Amino acid sequence: MSYALNEVEATAKRAARGAGYDWGLAEEASKATRWLCAQGLDGSALLAALLEAGYAADLSAHVPQDLQAEWQAKAPLCPLGTGAALSDCAAQLQSAPLVIGPLSQPAMILPFAALAARQLGTCVTIEGDGFQAVTDGAALQCEGVLPETAARLTIRAAGTLSNPYPTRTRAEPEEAAWAVLNRFAHKTYAPATEESRLLGAGAGLSDND
Amino acid sequence: METTAQTTISRRDPAQVMRLSRLGSLHQCRLSFMRVLTRRMARENWSFARPKFDIDAKGVGVAVYTATSPARTYSLIAFAHDLPPEMRSDRVIATAWDATFTLFDGMPTDVDIERLSKNVPYQEAGRVNEKSLSVSRANRSVRLWAHFVDALSQGQQPDPAQVDAVGYLMRTTAVYGSGKLGAADREAIAGRSELNAPFQAEMLSVYLTRVFVRDLVEHMARAKGGEKAVPLAPETARRLGIGNSTGLGMAPYIVNHPVLFNNWIMAREEAIARVRSVETASAEEAACFRRMLRRSELSASRWHSEHPVQLEKLASLHKDLDALAAWVAADDLLNDKPWDRLIRWSETALSLEGQELAASLILEPYAELVDGLSDCMSDANKDAFIINGAMPVAQVRELLQNSFGWALDLDWSARENIARAWYVSEEKLEPRMGERFDEPIAEYEQPLAPARDAAAAHAALAHWDGVEPVAAFLLRHPEHRHTVRRAQMSLVAPYGEIRSNTISDRVLPIDMLRAKLSFFGATHFDPRSDRWVRICMYAGAPYPEDLSTANADLWVYPEANQ
Numbered sequence: 139m140s141y142a143l144n145e146v147e148a149t150a151k152r153a154a155r156g157a158g159y160d161w162g163l164a165e166e167a168s169k170a171t172r173w174l175c176a177q178g179l180d181g182s183a184l185l186a187a188l189l190e191a192g193y194a195a196d197l198s199a200h201v202p203q204d205l206q207a208e209w210q211a212k213a214p215l216c217p218l219g220t221g222a223a224l225s226d227c228a229a230q231l232q233s234a235p236l237v238i239g240p241l242s243q244p245a246m247i248l249p250f251a252a253l254a255a256r257q258l259g260t261c262v263t264i265e266g267d268g269f270q271a272v273t274d275g276a277a278l279q280c281e282g283v284l285p286e287t288a289a290r291l292t293i294r295a296a297g298t299l300s301n302p303y304p305t306r307t308r309a310e311p312e313e314a315a316w317a318v319l320n321r322f323a324h325k326t327y328a329p330a331t332e333e334s335r336l337l338g339a340g341a342g343l344s345d346n347d
Numbered sequence: 348m349e350t351t352a353q354t355t356i357s358r359r360d361p362a363q364v365m366r367l368s369r370l371g372s373l374h375q376c377r378l379s380f381m382r383v384l385t386r387r388m389a390r391e392n393w394s395f396a397r398p399k400f401d402i403d404a405k406g407v408g409v410a411v412y413t414a415t416s417p418a419r420t421y422s423l424i425a426f427a428h429d430l431p432p433e434m435r436s437d438r439v440i441a442t443a444w445d446a447t448f449t450l451f452d453g454m455p456t457d458v459d460i461e462r463l464s465k466n467v468p469y470q471e472a473g474r475v476n477e478k479s480l481s482v483s484r485a486n487r488s489v490r491l492w493a494h495f496v497d498a499l500s501q502g503q504q505p506d507p508a509q510v511d512a513v514g515y516l517m518r519t520t521a522v523y524g525s526g527k528l529g530a531a532d533r534e535a536i537a538g539r540s541e542l543n544a545p546f547q548a549e550m551l552s553v554y555l556t557r558v559f560v561r562d563l564v565e566h567m568a569r570a571k572g573g574e575k576a577v578p579l580a581p582e583t584a585r586r587l588g589i590g591n592s593t594g595l596g597m598a599p600y601i602v603n604h605p606v607l608f609n610n611w612i613m614a615r616e617e618a619i620a621r622v623r624s625v626e627t628a629s630a631e632e633a634a635c636f637r638r639m640l641r642r643s644e645l646s647a648s649r650w651h652s653e654h655p656v657q658l659e660k661l662a663s664l665h666k667d668l669d670a671l672a673a674w675v676a677a678d679d680l681l682n683d684k685p686w687d688r689l690i691r692w693s694e695t696a697l698s699l700e701g702q703e704l705a706a707s708l709i710l711e712p713y714a715e716l717v718d719g720l721s722d723c724m725s726d727a728n729k730d731a732f733i734i735n736g737a738m739p740v741a742q743v744r745e746l747l748q749n750s751f752g753w754a755l756d757l758d759w760s761a762r763e764n765i766a767r768a769w770y771v772s773e774e775k776l777e778p779r780m781g782e783r784f785d786e787p788i789a790e791y792e793q794p795l796a797p798a799r800d801a802a803a804a805h806a807a808l809a810h811w812d813g814v815e816p817v818a819a820f821l822l823r824h825p826e827h828r829h830t831v832r833r834a835q836m837s838l839v840a841p842y843g844e845i846r847s848n849t850i851s852d853r854v855l856p857i858d859m860l861r862a863k864l865s866f867f868g869a870t871h872f873d874p875r876s877d878r879w880v881r882i883c884m885y886a887g888a889p890y891p892e893d894l895s896t897a898n899a900d901l902w903v904y905p906e907a908n909q
Binding site for chain 2: 145166197198205225226307308328
């Protein structure tokens with residue numbers, strides 16, 4: 139089924155929150171998922187796979203332990219927490235490339251590289267074993283196959299876009315992944331009670347007159 | 348924002364403007380989205396047609412109304428239903444309606460209409476695609492509808508007193524746009540000049556809905572009365588608006604879109620500042636203001652509500668209008684910055700209702716100073732989302748202090764200050780507000796208490812070195828990320844934050860609803876509880892066949908003979 143990108147964004151935000159991420163990171167996850175879908179990648183499937191890894195329960199173990207030197211942790215890095223840090227530290231890319239790894243779902247860090255590119259006004263190149271991606275913030279090109287986990291990524295403020303993906307205005311998420319996102323999203327909904335039906339929306343005076 | 352006009356008076360302080368009590372007293376103005384649309388349609392000489400009206404004697408069928416701009420055609424596809432009375436509800440939990448609609452991008456084929464007929468009548472339970480720009484539904488005003496059909500079918504015109512008491516034949520209970528239910532994203536249409544200002548597709552859909560409702564009531568009267576039936580008198584049709592019931596679902600919108608909401612408020616504040624800076628007014632400008640003030644009095648006299656809060660506000664407004672009339676009678680409104688004098692006086696003498704009415708009214712004589720600002724009201728600033736991680740902690744603290752200084756010392760453990768929690772219900776996936784200490788909702792709380800969260804972030808930042816980049820703080824404290832983002836947004840959006848507690852035991856969500864709806868151009872706010880409100884849209888507006896540059900703008904102010 140074809141979905142509006144706003145639907146993807148809204149569902150992704152709820153799903154990330156339902157999976158245990160704080161609101162600010164859930165916002166990042168939703169924009170990132172939308173951006174991937176706009177590039178023609180199945181952002182929903184990538185996010186679903188990431189959420190099922192369950193990093194949010196112990197996120198501090200899955201983000202860079204130190205923002206100096208190489209970004210790593212004892213456990214695989216989460217691309218949402220790490221990606222947010224990448225965007226926050228975009229200026230660092232001007233002085234030196236950033237080395238990150240091991241990183242789970244490296245495709246999910248591409249939207250954050252795009253945020254860095256927008257801040258720097260240059261292309262950003264993300265390179266790992268068997269793939270290289272370049273983004274100028276708006277568009278993306280990618281050679282090779284993005285693995286489920288990247289042992290080591292190098293991110294630098296460099297590169298040119300010679301053959302970007304055509305951008306999309308709709309998303310066609312894989313059904314199973316979309317169901318996973320909705321399952322996580324569901325955790326953010328308060329079960330209805332008769333009281334909340336009446337009070338929560340403020341029934342008040344007659345609505346049929 | 349356009350800054351060509353010279354202003355010697357600065358915009359009002361966000362600390363004054365953004366209190367919820369004031370936002371809940373806003374009135375429509377020249378920048379309201381309905382007026383932006385009708386002005387454009389007249390200026391560009393849009394054409395309108397009704398290529399299909401296939402509705403039976405029971406009122407069941409489909410109709411299509413088209414609006415054609417110089418660049419494109421948009422079509423309202425209206426599905427009319429025969430709804431059993433017991434199924435009629437304005438609540439978002441309803442599953443059937445008197446009429447359902449979609450605004451279609453272009454001219455629909457029969458195949459499109461067939462596809463949509465299997466989806467639009469089911470609203471949330473259906474799906475549309477990117478050819479739909481909005482999806483909406485409406486219910487009849489039971490009292491007024493029956494009276495109209497009866498009267499017209501017997502060759503009589505409806506009783507004007509009943510028209511005044513209700514104001515509309517149908518009210519919409521939701522108008523979904525921007526990607527909802529599969530419709531086109533805002534981003535897909537925002538580049539079109541006619542849809543660039545906020546909510547233009549939704550406003551167009553409601554404008555055409557009003558035409559459909561007029562046609563449908565005449566059709567039903569003919570079906571009932573046959574040859575005896577008469578068409579609705581144009582002056583009565585003109586007075587009818589489209590009602591709208593707006594519930595809690597809309598309240599979070601202005602919190603969730605701080606840059607967009609800022610752009611609305613800032614455009615109006617800039618307009619007010621420009622007009623206050625006018626040194627001398629011409630006789631015609633002063634006369635225009637006096638006329639609109641008189642017509643506002645008439646509009647206020649037709650504004651009804653049973654809600655105690657609104658009754659009190661209406662009583663204040665009537666008093667304010669008397670005081671305004673007296674002040675205006677004693678002043679020539681020509682010299683010594685007349686509008687600034689008026690606003691400064693209003694701040695000492697009028698209630699918030701009256702102050703904000705005056706602020707909207709002084710804009711009326713100044714189309715050339717004001718109307719261009721409507722181009723600044725959408726939000727194209729996607730980069731406002733990006734956190735500047737290099738910003739020193741001390742500066743983030745200062746930004747929080749600027750927007751939420753008033754909240755930092757509030758006792759955020761006191762029950763009265765956190766009595767409410769916003770959540771999304773499992774049942775309808777709609778935002779609701781509940782009692783934090785009486786209902787099991789706290790763990791589902793939505794981030795709609797920016798003031799509380801700002802106080803928490805500010806306290807957490809207190810332990811950090813002020814020169815440290817905020818990126819390091821955010822790595823350790825992702826729970827404050829959304830708050831730091833908002834704090835940085837305030838640099839480009841000084842009017843982006845509500846300066847009141849949105850979860851206190853005294854919060855009135857209807858204030859948030861009114862703030863939003865006033866920018867649509869709504870009038871006659873009629874709260875039905877503290878959480879939902881009825882309004883009227885397009886009352887007094889010319890129908891497509893009468894729309895001209897002469898009447899495209901000031902219709903919102905009723906004339907005595909209307």
